[in-house]
Amino acid sequence: MTELNENNNELTRRRFLKTAGGAGALAGVAASGLFFGTKRLEAGEIPQKWDEAVDVVIIGSGFAGLAAAIEAKQAGASVVIIEKMPLPGGNSIINGGLMAGAGTPLQSKEKVDDSADLMYQDMVKAGLGLNHPDLAMMLAKHSAEAVAWTVALGAQYQERNTHLGGHSVPRSYYTTNNSGAGIVHPQLKKVKELGVPLIKKCFLDRILQDDDGRVKGVRVYEKYQFPKAGSGILKTIRANRAVILAAGGFCQDVPFRKLQDPKIDENVASTNHPGATGECLIEALRLHSNPIQLSWIQLGPWSCPHEKGMGIGYMFALSAAFPYGVMVAPKTGERFINELANRKIRADAIIKTGAWAVGIADQEGVRRVGKLDTMLERGIVKKFETLDGLAEEFKISREALRKTVAEYNADVRSGKDRVFGKPFQKDAKPLARAPFYGMHLWPKVHHTMGGVQIDTGARALDLYQKVIPGFYAAGEITGGIHGAVRLGSVAVTDCIVFGRIAGKNAAKERPWT
Known part of the structure; x- marks a missing residue:
């Protein structure tokens, strides 16, 4: 009887979204001038013939997307990265260049007593207890490993730990060029070495989900001219194994962020690049992804x-x-x-x-x-x-x-x-x-703590806490990891840890036929 009710709920929910798009998603689309105001939100039709096909499609070319691409490719999958802006890197490339790690060699050298447990406790204290414990602990446990991974790629850091606000001890590595570009550039170099295509000026129009619930590809606008909605050439890309959403937050999407917190209106400036808008998040919500803590929006002091x-x-x-x-x-x-x-x-x-x-x-x-x-x-x-x-x-x-x-x-x-x-x-x-x-x-608007819910495998979850097959997410577009407040330098760690997890797991997905 329980199974029958769940199935009925699922069918009813799908039918509603096909006809109405869902109240929350529809409100978000109507509010944002960057979204296609007349775009209907019915379930995307799976094309009979795809323009391209790869194993894993990654949306976004910041820390998380690039980490996912490297791991997926090294795991044997064919990969493509799509980026809507003319240049790669998003917020990551203009990030402050600080990355947190607990139990790192630099801490050992400076005799700093730290642990994953202490880092977790700091995150939960700052997050006002709203952090999802399994995700926060996953980040903390893999933080030192994530730092080492960036070093292996060629990232260069100063020979000292930085003590940022809310951290109990100094645990933040600082790039020698004082910028996230010090991490992104080595990632881009590795992506190029691996032969992973990175398509710039490519706007995600639709994530294509079949009636069986499986995400099977994307529809995009190539040669897109930001922020001109509908510009470019429509194209479909089949994702044989999975789609990974790593498109960042929505700090620059004033209409959408005002829906979440009316106080953060057009009079409040943002540290983010102009493309930090919410259309990819809205698209994920259309697929029944569970929205987590969207109203927690951080200002940088x-x-x-x-x-x-x-x-x-x-x-x-x-x-x-x-x-x-x-x-x-x-x-x-x-x-x-x-x-x-x-x-x-x-x-x-x-x-x-x-x-x-x-x-x-x-x-x-x-x-x-x-x-x-x-x-x-x-x-x-x-x-x-x-x-x-x-x-x-x-x-x-x-x-x-x-x-x-x-x-x-x-x-x-x-x-x-x-x-x-x-x-x-x-x-x-x-x-x-x-x-x-x-x-x-x-203060300026700096980071959106909320986003789609994921599990520790970076798999996107729906409103019923079920995995959406073939759909992963990592980085700022996810929610629950940081709770109410993100500690400085933990965002990079978040992106690298869960980006790598998403890439590895997406490459293992069984191809659909």
């Missing part, structure tokens, strides 16, 4: 309001002001939050002050900041011979700032932050060595 997009000022905040300096509210000249708290806590605190915060570091603190000269040339970061000069520029009370810095320095000397509990670095020193540096800080 290290963003400079004087730059567009990600910019480069975040390097000053992450490497100097937060770990070795202070962040103050100009109205009071006082610290108002632990500079190494998780991203949500800091972003919320900045917004609550009602004005751009100011990140401050001294000459000792900026020793590790990449591209500092460029920041100074652009006026993003400003340099002063005295704290009074900095206070005057940023319209902070001189007396208040002096008092704040004096109290902070006393805490550094004692080894304990008495007010906010900030964990001081082993090499932390008082904020006293001129010149001094300052930068405005205001």
Whole structure:
């Protein structure tokens, strides 16, 4: 009787989606100007003749998609990657270049006591307990292995761990070029060596699912001109084994993100590249994928309001002001939050002050900041011979700032932050060595924690927690791993870990006939 009810539910659900498209999916399509507003959402028809055929079709060319492509190809599958933008890499290639790993050789060298369990606990604490435990633990357990995998591909990292907000210990590798390109370029090189085609300007129009529920291929627009909906030439690609969705998040899709959180409207800037929109997520929802925590959208507290997009000022905040300096509210000249708290806590605190915060570091603190000269040339970061000069520029009370810095320095000397509990670095020193540096800080939309539900094998699950045959997902387009707040540098680890898993498992899928 149970089986009969489940089958009836399945048939009813399919019939509804064929005729109406589902309320949630239909609302999302109507809301976003980048989607085809008149596109019907009936189940895609399987073509009698395909234009191309491969074993595995991968949608997206960032960390996750490239990792999946490498593993699937090395497992013996034929693979193609499709990318809607003119250049590969998506957000990954402009990412900050930080990757978290627990129990790495670099930690051992620096005598940092860490473990997968501790990393998991940090993730769950930041995620407010909304993390799906099996996924979060899978990421933590394979984090060190994922870092080593990128090193084997040719990624180069600085010879030190970075301690980011919300992490109990320093566990983040930092690329030598201070950018995610330091990981993406070696991945692209390997993809090319393996002979995997990467088709740029190729827009996913439809994931093709048969009446038996099996995903069997995709319909795309080749020679697509972003963001011109419907541009290009329609083409079908058969996926003999599986389709892997690795298309990233929807931070730049203002209509869709406003559906999830109306406060994050067009007045809130984003660090993401222009193509970070939600049409692939909507398409996955049309296939009955289970949406997880879509309304949890993260703002980055290290963003400079004087730059567009990600910019480069975040390097000053992450490497100097937060770990070795202070962040103050100009109205009071006082610290108002632990500079190494998780991203949500800091972003919320900045917004609550009602004005751009100011990140401050001294000459000792900026020793590790990449591209500092460029920041100074652009006026993003400003340099002063005295704290009074900095206070005057940023319209902070001189007396208040002096008092704040004096109290902070006393805490550094004692080894304990008495007010906010900030964990001081082993090499932390008082904020006293001129010149001094300052930068405005205001949050930008950075990461969408929610997405489609997957299992530990990166298989996409439907509303009934059943695997959608032939359908995988990895990276930011998935949900449940990070919960309410993603810790800095864990996104790269997430993409590499689950991208590799998706690629390996997709290559093992039994071909359909």
